[in-house]
Amino acid sequence: MxxxxxxxxxxxxxxxxxxxxxxxxxxxxxxxxxxxxxxxxxxxxxxxxxxxxxxxxxxxxxxxxxxxxxxxxxxxxxxxxxGFLPSDPIGRQRVRALSYAVAMDIHPVCNLGVVAHVMAAAEDGEAARRGWMQKFIGDGLAALERMLEHPATGAFCHGDRPTMADICLVPQVYNARRWEVDLSDCPRIVAIDARCAEIDAFAxxxxxxxxx
Amino acid sequence: MxxxxxxxxxxxxxxxxxxxxxxxxxxxxxxxxxxxxxxxxxxxxxxxxxxxxxxxxxxxxxxxxxxxxxxxxxxxxxxxxxGFLPSDPIGRQRVRALSYAVAMDIHPVCNLGVVAHVMAAAEDGEAARRGWMQKFIGDGLAALERMLEHPATGAFCHGDRPTMADICLVPQVYNARRWEVDLSDCPRIVAIDARCAEIDAFAxxxxxxxxx
Structure with missing residues (x-):
């Protein structure tokens, strides 16, 4: 072993x-x-x-x-x-799509190396970083919130146990809070994140x- | 149907x-x-x-x-x-890792909406776009080239038939050429791309x- x-x-x-x-x-x-x-x-x-x-x-x-x-x-x-992926192909497709909406469409754009490049090109680097984070995390989570307006959403992103989608969501919400992104229009995301926080493996x- | x-x-x-x-x-x-x-x-x-x-x-x-x-x-x-994914879990892990090295670590950073934001913040938008594309596509493909220095690489990214990794690679190489990224240090990528181009489904x- x-x-x-x-x-x-x-x-x-x-x-x-x-x-x-x-x-x-x-x-x-x-x-x-x-x-x-x-x-x-x-x-x-x-x-x-x-x-x-x-x-x-x-x-x-x-x-x-x-x-x-x-x-x-x-x-x-x-x-x-x-249980990271559901047992049916359509369910797995949805969990992967939700995961990628975070892991492809938000996270890479806000990665350290990318944002360093944005800051280097700006007059006020700190302000540029803050604006960048708020725009891309904010827009991305707003789109995800609309994807979660779906009958397959349960206590978690897909059904009533955590999947790969929740594994992607929680670190992104941590980052959203770090950059003070307004989450008031994302009640589903906030509720799912809170439920995950109660699980020891996430905590x-x-x-x-x-x-x- | x-x-x-x-x-x-x-x-x-x-x-x-x-x-x-x-x-x-x-x-x-x-x-x-x-x-x-x-x-x-x-x-x-x-x-x-x-x-x-x-x-x-x-x-x-x-x-x-x-x-x-x-x-x-x-x-x-x-x-x-x-045949998009190999039959063994370690092979599937590698094909997904290669795919994400393109689809997560290069493509989203060079997406239309992101680059529009970079251009808007720059004095010379066209030059900023060109520099951005060349940096992130160039760095990303150089890293992928090193990942392909691996015994499981064959005529294609993984073995001798196209997988999800090749499906991700070919559109990224198209974009690299569009932005005149120097691929002279990426002989494996160039060779695999050429082999894919000969396949009708890719063409x-x-x-x-x-x-x-």
């Missing part, structure tokens, strides 16, 4: 997703912090783990895996208890709980 | 992926253009189809689906011939072939 190791950064949304997923399937892991603010992700040691220079990287089952959602899908396939993965 | 309808834009990478995937599984479809340049995607008719206001939207099997990669996964699950999906 090989040790499961997560190369992690406490505030990374992608790492946060994988922490939630590992907790939900009850997979014990050791965390190795990669300090993005000190540019450790661009050092030779981390680039040898992942040529993209991104976190998370997960060592599990004797393999080295990258890309948070590909890891969540792997856990869904190999850990039968996960233990929160950045404040894993901050070095 | 319901008609399969693709709400499409000829130059959208996400639409291009779904065209390739539909062609590869031999699914006949009718194309309905949504003119992004005329902002048709933000009109009430398209927002009723997809609250995100994005293309593609696919009507298939009596359902309405959004999010290109969730559609590709749906076709992989429901059309046994697809028929090319923007130049479907441009209204």
């Amino acid at each position: 090989t040790e499961t190791v997560l190369y992690d950064y406490w505030r990374s949304s992608a790492s946060y997703r994988v922490r939630i997923a590992l907790n939900l399937v009850g997979e014990a892991y050791r965390s190795v912090p990669v300090d993005l603010l000190a540019a450790a992700h661009r050092g030779p040691e981390h680039l040898a783990r992942n040529p993209q220079g991104l976190v998370p990287v997960l060592d599990i089952d004797g393999e080295r895996l990258t890309q948070s959602l590909a890891i969540v899908e792997y856990l869904a396939e190999t850990r039968a208890v996960s 233990r993965a929160h950045p404040d709980r894993v901050k070095p | 319901t008609e399969t309808v693709l709400y499409d834009y000829w130059r959208s990478s996400a639409s291009y992926r779904v065209r390739i995937a539909l062609n590869l599984v031999g699914e006949a479809y009718r194309s309905v253009p949504v003119d992004l340049l005329a902002a048709a995607h933000r009109g009430p008719e398209h927002l009723a189809r997809n609250p995100q206001g994005l293309v593609p939207v696919l009507d298939i099997d009596g359902e309405r689906l959004t999010q290109s990669l969730a559609i590709v996964e749906y076709l992989a699950e429901t059309r046994a011939v697809s 028929r999906a090319h923007p130049d072939r479907v441009k209204p």
